[in-house]
Amino acid sequence: MGSSDATADLLKKLSPDHDPNNFYGSLTATAKGNPGDVLKTAPSDFSLGFTVPGWKKSLATRVAYVSTNVSGHTIPVTGTVLRSPVKWNGPGKRPLLAIAPGTQGAGDSCAPGKKMDQGLGSEGITISTALNRGWHVALTDLPGLGNPAIQHTYMNRVEQGRATLDMARAAGRMGLKGLSPKNPIATWGYSQGGGASAAALELQPQYAPELNLVAGMAGGVPANLFTTANAIDNAPLAGAIGYTTNGLLQAYPEIRPEIEKEMNAKGKALLKESADQCAEETMLKLGYTDSRTLTKSGKPLGEIMRNNPVIKAAIQRQEIGNLTPQVPVFVAHGTHDDTIPVEQGRIMAQKWCRAGAKIHYQEFDLPRLGPLIDHGTPMIASLQPAMDWLDAGFHGKGYSLTSCSDIPS
Template identity: 35%
Template sequence: MPSSRLTAALAALATAVLVPLAAVPASAEELPAFYQAPATLPAANGDLVRSEPMRFLLDPAGASRVAVTSTRVLYRSTDRTGEPIAVSGSVFVPKARWAGPGPRPVIGYAVGTQGIGDDCAPSRQFSEGLEYEGVFMSGLLARGYAIAMTDYEGLGTAGMHTYMDRESQGHAVLDAVRAAQRLPGSGLSAASPVGLYGYSQGGAGSASAAELAPTYAPELKVKGAVAGAVPADLTALPGAIDSSIFTEFLWFAIAGQTASYGVDIDPYLNDAGRALYAEIADDCVFDLFNAAFRSSEDYTADGVSLGGLIAREPFRTMIDDQRIGRRAPAVPVLVTHSLLDDVVPYRVGKQLAKDWCAGGATVRLSTNASPGHIGGMLNNAAEVYGYLEARFAGVPAVSSCRRL
């Protein structure tokens, strides 16, 4: 990645953490009409409910609108239980003719943590110029790849965003690719080669999609996946981020998991906890300071930390269900992780690679020493280009499994 792009990426990520709450639009009392699901959804997963042109502000001047066709989509997917749901997302297709061999590839792009409020949905943030993922998308679009990006379940659409729900996120990523291939005028089709990409929450989305693709979307021509800083084992997170600047990620996860499993969280919280829980329901990643440096012990009914709470039922089973690594992807995967990651411990990413290797997958583990979780995102973004180019070209993937 050129130094100028690295600088832009750092600025965007710093903004994502440091922008004051006033800079983020307040949640609407009612969802915009586009995001409201019809009474009856289409018949097949990935089928479009509706689409509309989208203003895509990759840069402050809006110059990207000249080079990319941007479309907001609403499509059918399935939740954790297999029930049909409407999920929103975005499709980006370069206007320049694809110069490579065969059909234009499409990247199933799983976004990193956005928050859990409906206003946080990338398909809405792109039009506001506040979406940090735009920086990392630029290199993929410059290479001529199309991008299919999901907002995930409940992010933009009705209901709570099921943050870190393994199956729901994997389904949403794969169905976004299907929706892009079925979008009239996109130039994409079922013959389009597919790559999967994501970091952090997006790393989990990409990893889960890679695991689920052979059974959930066997017709997709997935060639490879890149998954960075994957929170493959959620039990490792409370010890790393409780009472830190990233504490709110824990509350996002509890909110998402309890919503997915229909568990009432109120009995497990004290009055302060219930107030905090209500407050974060509309928060985006910009709002991390709302819960930063607070200990979760101060918000539970019996003073146990969230780390202790998830060791008990019904939370223990819910969290265990989200474990990634118990089935091996059928395509090569690049796993990136920083030794200095301060959100998702490095040992989690390494164990994921080992688990996949034990299952027979072709895995390359790329370890770096970038500063913190945010620094690791830059390494992940820089490595994706060469890795996916090689997969699309049919070059055999290098494996790290013998040395893990």
């Protein structure tokens, strides 16, 4: 077997397209109903190798639910609800943690709900930690992941935030024991998921004011895509520029002529190739791509994004920090994050705080270990502090907060 065949075989094992009973394949581009309505459910499982005392397969349920895209049309999104078998020892109803996943890729086989019961996925530690604390979990797949009728709108602020909120809505409408619209809810996410969680927290007062949202965690937030585009250029996750561009084309088709005008043949090929890839394959095949090789002008894509007014306007809509969360937020970021530089996390937290939001800001000054690793280690380091912070609030002990003047500039 040649090296390319061996690599292809490895990638199939990393991201099998698992679709029991055509649950995902039968989805369409539109959905009828109100945001958060349940379209269908099916049994699932959680087998990522982490111990949860008393775990049973019957406690995991796959769900398709209604959300809203940037054009105001209702669309189907999928996710998984996991009910904790651990006794809740706090006051009132047990909490629901609405998790948005970090970067999975753009292909339909990348949906976390597809990977979860195959022993794959990147959210297992977070899920198991929450379940072990007695919290229920609702994990969205985010728009387009798993649904062959819709391209994943990677990093789209509005669609990811709405999908996270609608996942929480759907969890309370599924008729599952121990879950109702009255459960206290916190959002959670890191990296792409951090952006989705942060966007959900910003959008909730207008989009889902009835939700019993009490707090949120947003880590490694890509609050400024111009800055992030520069950071990932010629780096391990360089191919993610294809995810972002394809997502913009799905959400804002009016920018297609401008993209066509700027991208050369290699750039257009990257867009096509990355559209169906999961992150592992993208890093193996497209890692360390120099974006100057993708454009007709030979200029970096980050520069083109800033200078082309049509593309720039679409990307500016994704900036996080211009609306104000109405609940306390734990903001985490790595000081030496090479993929999503810390400055954008600081700016977002400062803007929120000065607008009156209650912020706990924690920066993790960890040793530099290498490209992309320096983005991942703060996710691990922030897990327990953020869980403890949320747990204190769930137990009625309040949330520790950071004064605006103590957030680094």
